[in-house]
Amino acid sequence: MADPATPQPPHDWRPDRFMVIAAHPDDADFGPAATAASWIDAGSAGWLVCLTSGDAGSDDPDADPLALAALREEEQRVAAAIVGYAGISFLHQPDGALANDLALRELLVREIRTFRPDAILATDPEVLFHGDGGINHTDHRAAGMAAVDASYPAARNPMAFPWLARAGLAAHNVRRLYLFWSNNPTVHVDVSATIGRKVEALRAHPSQIRHPDKLDERMRSWAAEEGKPIGAAAGEAFRLIVIDEDTDEAPGSATDAEVAADS
Ligand SMILES: [Zn+2]
Numbered sequence: 391m392a393d394p395a396t397p398q399p400p401h402d403w404r405p406d407r408f409m410v411i412a413a414h415p416d417d418a419d420f421g422p423a424a425t426a427a428s429w430i431d432a433g434s435a436g437w438l439v440c441l442t443s444g445d446a447g448s449d450d451p452d453a454d455p456l457a458l459a460a461l462r463e464e465e466q467r468v469a470a471a472i473v474g475y476a477g478i479s480f481l482h483q484p485d486g487a488l489a490n491d492l493a494l495r496e497l498l499v500r501e502i503r504t505f506r507p508d509a510i511l512a513t514d515p516e517v518l519f520h521g522d523g524g525i526n527h528t529d530h531r532a533a534g535m536a537a538v539d540a541s542y543p544a545a546r547n548p549m550a551f552p553w554l555a556r557a558g559l560a561a562h563n564v565r566r567l568y569l570f571w572s573n574n575p576t577v578h579v580d581v582s583a584t585i586g587r588k589v590e591a592l593r594a595h596p597s598q599i600r601h602p603d604k605l606d607e608r609m610r611s612w613a614a615e616e617g618k619p620i621g622a623a624a625g626e627a628f629r630l631i632v633i634d635e636d637t638d639e640a641p642g643s644a645t646d647a648e649v650a651a652d653s
Pocket of ligand 1: 413414
């Protein structure tokens with residue numbers, strides 16, 4: 391256990407291209423928005439994939455799910471522009487019933503092979519409970535598992551959904567996963583410069599924010615907690631999974647032959 395008096399250095403690896411895969415509109419903004427904004431400001435290109443459009447995200451049983459989905463997609467588009475994503479894809483899966491099935495995996499492999507991200511940010515699929523204080527939404531678990539399974543081995547295996555490679559979507563190696571809302575974070579990104587953008591992006595989801603007056607304080611105190619291990623005013627925590635080491639970090643990392651042998 392690190393001595394809290396001697397902070398660890400902030401995580402400073404930055405992907406050239408990254409993709410956030412989220413279950414619902416607003417997950418990416420409650421999740422890694424400040425890290426995304428900070429990487430984009432430094433020159434990275436980011437893409438957001440929303441698996442559902444949040445069509446069950448209301449307290450009103452008479453709400454029209456299609457109208458709600460359209461509203462939430464619009465909110466997410468505004469928020470994504472604030473963060474600075476190059477674009478966003480909505481995969482229109484059912485809210486509350488997201489399944490990590492082969493059909494979703496193929497859709498995600500298409501997204502990954504099209505944008506070709508070095509890193510994928512997704513919810514930690516191993517979180518069933520948030521510590522002892524709450525249950526992780528079934529869609530967040532399914533979304534995390536779908537992101538993991540699409541990243542490895544499917545996206546890098548040309549024989550997974552072979553019609554994709556035949557149609558020009560060549561296999562692609564995702565090198566890292568950054569899992570957010572994890573019970574076991576291993577790295578912390580300093581987001582002191584972009585925490586305000588995260589709050590601004592969250593304000594673009596008025597259908598989901600019950601107490602907008604308390605939003606700024608709530609998000610800054612959460613970020614302050616996650617900044618503590620690195621001695622930063624604001625941080626975002628991730629469980630980092632390195633699939634392929636950078637060649638400069640570990641010469642001779644996974645070769646194509648090893649990848650084929652794994653599949
Ligand atoms: Zn959610």
